[in-house]
Amino acid sequence: xxxxxxxxxxxxxxxxxxxxxxxxxxxxxxxxxxxxxxxxxxxxxxxxxxxxxxxxxxxxxxxxxxxxxxxxxxxxxxxxxxxxxxxxxxxxxxxxxxxxxxxxxxxxxxxxxxxxxxxxxxxxxxxxxxxxxxxxxxxxxxxxxxxxxxxxxxxxxxxxxxxxxxxxxxxxxxxxxxxxxxxxxxxxxxxxxxxxxxxxxxxxxxxxxxxxxxxxxxxxxxxxxxxxxxxxxxxxxxxxxxxxxxxxxxxxxxxxxxxxxxxxxxxxxxxxxxxxxxxxxxxxxxxxxxxxxxxxxxxxxxxxxxxxxxxxxxxxxxxxxxxxxxxxxxxxxxxxxxxxxxxxxxxxxxxxxxxxxxxxxxxxxxxxxxxxxxxxxxxxxxxxxxxxxxxxxxxxxxxxxxxxxxxxxxxxxxxxxxxxxxxxxxxxxxxxxxxx
Amino acid sequence: xxxxxxxxxxxxxxxxxxxxxxxxxxxxxxxxxxxxxxxxxxxxxxxxxxxxxxxxxxxxxxxxxxxxxxxxxxxxxxxxxxxxxxxxxxxxxxxxxxxxxxxxxxxxxxxx
Numbered sequence: 001x002x003x004x005x006x007x008x009x010x011x012x013x014x015x016x017x018x019x020x021x022x023x024x025x026x027x028x029x030x031x032x033x034x035x036x037x038x039x040x041x042x043x044x045x046x047x048x049x050x051x052x053x054x055x056x057x058x059x060x061x062x063x064x065x066x067x068x069x070x071x072x073x074x075x076x077x078x079x080x081x082x083x084x085x086x087x088x089x090x091x092x093x094x095x096x097x098x099x100x101x102x103x104x105x106x107x108x109x110x111x112x113x114x115x116x117x118x119x120x121x122x123x124x125x126x127x128x129x130x131x132x133x134x135x136x137x138x139x140x141x142x143x144x145x146x147x148x149x150x151x152x153x154x155x156x157x158x159x160x161x162x163x164x165x166x167x168x169x170x171x172x173x174x175x176x177x178x179x180x181x182x183x184x185x186x187x188x189x190x191x192x193x194x195x196x197x198x199x200x201x202x203x204x205x206x207x208x209x210x211x212x213x214x215x216x217x218x219x220x221x222x223x224x225x226x227x228x229x230x231x232x233x234x235x236x237x238x239x240x241x242x243x244x245x246x247x248x249x250x251x252x253x254x255x256x257x258x259x260x261x262x263x264x265x266x267x268x269x270x271x272x273x274x275x276x277x278x279x280x281x282x283x284x285x286x287x288x289x290x291x292x293x294x295x296x297x298x299x300x301x302x303x304x305x306x307x308x309x310x311x312x313x314x315x316x317x318x319x320x321x322x323x324x325x326x327x328x329x330x331x332x333x334x335x336x337x338x339x340x341x342x343x344x345x346x347x348x349x350x351x352x353x354x355x356x357x358x359x360x361x362x363x364x365x366x367x368x369x370x371x372x373x374x375x376x377x378x379x380x381x382x383x384x385x386x387x388x389x390x391x392x393x394x395x396x397x398x399x400x401x402x403x404x405x406x407x408x409x410x411x412x413x414x415x416x417x418x419x420x421x422x423x424x425x426x427x428x429x430x431x432x433x434x435x436x
Numbered sequence: 437x438x439x440x441x442x443x444x445x446x447x448x449x450x451x452x453x454x455x456x457x458x459x460x461x462x463x464x465x466x467x468x469x470x471x472x473x474x475x476x477x478x479x480x481x482x483x484x485x486x487x488x489x490x491x492x493x494x495x496x497x498x499x500x501x502x503x504x505x506x507x508x509x510x511x512x513x514x515x516x517x518x519x520x521x522x523x524x525x526x527x528x529x530x531x532x533x534x535x536x537x538x539x540x541x542x543x544x545x546x547x548x
Contacts, residue, residue, distance in 0.1 A: 013496060021479060240443075240496045240525065326451065333526030336495060425532055429463040432538050436489075436545045 016236050016246050023098040024146050025249045031091035031145070032252040038086050039259070039279075039370035042079030043382070045072040046263060046369045050385050080260060080369075081130070084137030087253075088114035091145035099153040105179035106149045109186050113148035114141045116191055118206045132206045135260030138253045140209045148186050155182035213253075220254045221277055223356050230286055230348045237291055238344055240335045244291050255279045256370070263368045276359045278367040283323060284380030285355030288396060290325020292347045296400035297328045300408045306415040321375040332411060339414075343407045350403065351396045364388040438487045439537050441475040441520075442504060443494035449475040452520075455530035466534075482507050490537050490544075491517045495525050516544040 019025060048069035052062045079086075092110025096103045118137045120129040132140065155161045161181045165174055194205050201208060219225035229247050236243030258275035265274060289295025298320050301313030312331035319327060334340045358364050364386045371383030377393045439456070443449040453475045460466045460473070476484050478497060481504070491504055498519040505517040518540045524532045 010499075021477060240449075240494060330451070330526060330528040333523070333528075335526040336522050337526060425535060427535055429459060429531060429534060430465045432465060432535070434469065436538075436541050 012235065013239060013241070016239075016241050016243075019246045020241065023095070027091050027095035027098055027146065028142055028249045029245060029252070030094040031087055031142075032248070032256065034090045034094075035083065035086060035256060036370065036372075038079050038083065039256075040372050042076055042083075043369035043372070045069055045076045046080075047382070047385070048072055049267070050368075080134060080263070082133045083135050083256065083260070084118065084141040085111065085114060085133050087138050088141035088145040091142055092149050095146055095149045099149060099157070101149065101153050101156050101182075102175050102179050105156075105176070105183055106152060109148045109152050109183050110141075110145040112187055113144040113190050116187070117144050117194060117209075120204055120206070135257035136210065137206055138257050139213045140206045142253060143209055144190065148190060151186035151189055152179070152182045155185050161185065216250075217254050217257075220251050221258070221275060223276075223353065226251070226277060226286075226352060226356070227349045230352055231345065234292060234345045234348050237329065238335065238341060244287065251277060251282065252279070255282060259367060259370055262366045266365075266368045274359065274366045276356050276366065278370075278383075280367040280371045280380045280383040281352075281355055281359070284371070284376055284383075285392070285396060286348055286352035288323065288351065288376060288380075288393060289320045290323055290328070292325065292329070292334065292344050293351055293396065293400035294325025294328040295320045296347070296397055296404050297332060297334070297408065298325075299397075299401055300404060301328065301332070304408075304412055304415075306412050306419060308415055308419065309412060323376060337411070339407055339411050343404050347400055347403060350399060354396050354399065355392060358388075358392040364392055437470060437489045438472040438474060439534075440481060440484065440488045440491045441473070441494065442478055442481045442491060442500070443475060443497055449494050452525065452528050452530065452533065455528055456534055459530040459534060478504075482511060485511050485513050488513055488515055490515055490540050492533065492537060493517065493519045495520055495522045516540040 048065050051057075051065035052069070088110045089107050092106045093103050095110075096106030099106075114137070118132040118140050120132065121127070122129060156179060162178045163180060165177055169177075197208065198205060203211075220229070229251055233243035233247040236246055255278050259278050261270065261272055261275050262278065264270035265272060287293075289298070294316070298313050298316045301309040302317065304310050304313065309332070312327060316325070316327040316331065319325075329335060332340065334344050359366050365384045365388075367380070367383045368385070369383050371379035371381070377390060380393070381387070381389050441449050441453055453473050456473045460471050472487070474484060478500060481491070485508060488508070491508060493501060493504065501517055501519060508515055508517065518536060520533055521536065523529075524536075
C-alpha cells in the first residue's frame with residue numbers, strides 16, 4: 001500500500017495541485033457555484049407550469065397555477081434565459097479577484113464581451129437574437145469572461161495604460177479613470193478578433209465556441225466519461241485533496257446547460273434525448289450526503305459499538321443532510337486510510353451508475369431545474385418533481401451501506417482495539433512548558 | 437510566534453487550522469502567548485514566513501520536506517519542518533498536532 005501511495009502521489013498529486021491552484025479554473029468554479037440563487041428564482045415559473053399536470057386536481061387549482069405560471073413567466077427569461085450572462089458577470093468578478101483588478105471594471109468588461117460574442121442578428125430585419133444568452137452560451141461566457149478580464153489585467157497592471165488623476169479625486173471616479181483605457185482596449189481587441197474570425201470561418205463566434213467544446217460536452221454526457229471524473233474525484237479525496245473542487249469545472253458548465261435542455265424537453269419545445277448529468281444529479285445522486293456517500297458511513301457509525309465512531313456519527317448527521325461529509329471523512333478517517341480505499345473509490349461511481357440507469361431507463365424524470373439548497377432529499381425532489389427520486393435515493397444509500405459494511409467492520413475492530421489499549425500521548429496542552 | 441501549515445492550498449488543511457486555533461483559544465496555558473496558526477498552499481507559503489517557528493506539512497505533501505526546509509533557510513528562517521501524522525491529520529485532531537509542533541520547536545532548539 002505504501003509503495004502504491006508513493007507512486008500515486010508522485011504523478012497524480014502534482015496534476016491535481018495544478019488544477020486546484022489554477023486561477024482560471026478557480027474563477028470558473030466559483031462563478032458556476034454562484035449560479036444557485038439565479039436558478040432558484042428561475043425555478044419558480046417551471047414549478048408553476050408543471051403543477052396543472054398533476055392528475056386529479058380540481059379545476060380551480062389548475063386555473064390558479066396556470067395563471068401563476070403565466071404571471072411568473074418573465075422570471076424564466078430573466079434567469080434561465082440569461083444564465084450565461086450571469087456566468088460572464090460572476091466569472092469576470094472572481095477572475096478580477098485573482099488578477100487584482102477593479103471588480104466593477106472587470107464585470108463591465110466581461111458582460112460586454114459576452115454580449116458582443118453571443119448576440120446573433122437576424123440577417124433580414126437586423127433584430128437581435130438572444131437564444132445564446134441561456135445555458136447553451138455558458139462556454140462562450142466562460143471563455144470570453146476570462147479573456148476579456150485577462151486583457152484588462154494586462155493593460156492595467158502590466159502595461160500601466162492608466163490615467164491617474166492624483167489625490168483629491170473621489171475613489172469611484174479615480175477607479176473608473178484608472179480602468180478607462182484598459183476596458184476600452186479589451187473590448188476593442190475582442191471585437192476585432194470576432195470580426196476577423198467570423199469573416200474567415202463564416203460561423204458566428206458563439207457557435208464556434210460551442211463546436212470547440214462539443215467533444216468535452218459529448219464525453220461528459222456519457223456514463224463512462226462521468227464515471228471517470230467521479231473516480232478521479234474520489235481518488236483525490238482519499239489523499240486529502242478536495243476532489244469535488246478540482247473536478248467540478250470540467251462538468252459544471254455542461255450540467256447547467258443540460259438543465260435548460262431538459263426543461264425544454266419537458267415543456268415540449270425540444271425532442272432531444274434527456275440529459276442525465278445535471279447539478280442535482282451530481283449533488284443529490286452521485287454525491288448525495290457528500291462525495292463518497294458519506295451518509296452511508298454516518299449510518300454505520302451511528303450503529304457502531306465504538307464510542308468514538310458513535311460520537312462522530314452523532315456530530316455528522318445534521319451536516320449530512322446538507323451534503324457535507326467532511327466530519328465523517330476526517331473522523332473515521334477515510335483520508336489516507338488503506339482499509340477504506342476500495343469502497344471509497346467505488347462508492348460515488350456506483351451511486352452515479354444507479355442514478356444514470358434510473359433516469360436513462362425512464363424510471364424517474366430527469367432534473368428540469370436546479371433545486372434549492374434545502375435539506376436533502378427535498379431539493380432534488382423539487383428539481384425533478386418526481387417522487388420516484390426518493391426510491392432511487394434510498395436505493396443509493398442502501399447499496400452504499402452494503403458496500404461499506406465489510407470494510408467498515410475492519411475499521412471498527414481496529415478502533416475498538418485502540419480504545420481498549422490506551423497507549424496514546426496523554427499529555428494535554430496545559431503540560432507544555434514555554435522555555436523556548 | 438507562528439505555526440505554519442503547508443499543503444496543496446486545499447480546503448482540508450484550513451479545517452485543521454480552525455480546530456487548532458480553537459484549541460489554543462480554549463487552553464489557559466496557550467491563549468495569551470500570541471500564537472498564530474496559518475495554512476498556505478505550497479506556492480505561497482514562502483511569502484508568509486515572518487515570525488514562523490515551525491513549519492508543518494500535510495501528509496499529502498510529505499515529499500516536499502527537504503525543499504521546504506531549504507527554501508525557509510534561504511529566507512533566513514532556521515525552523516524545523518515536520519510532517520503531520522497521517523492519523524492525526526485524517527481525524528483532524530488538533531491537540532496532538534499542536535503537541536508535535538511544540539515538541540519540534542524544542543527539539544530544534546536543543547540541537548542548537
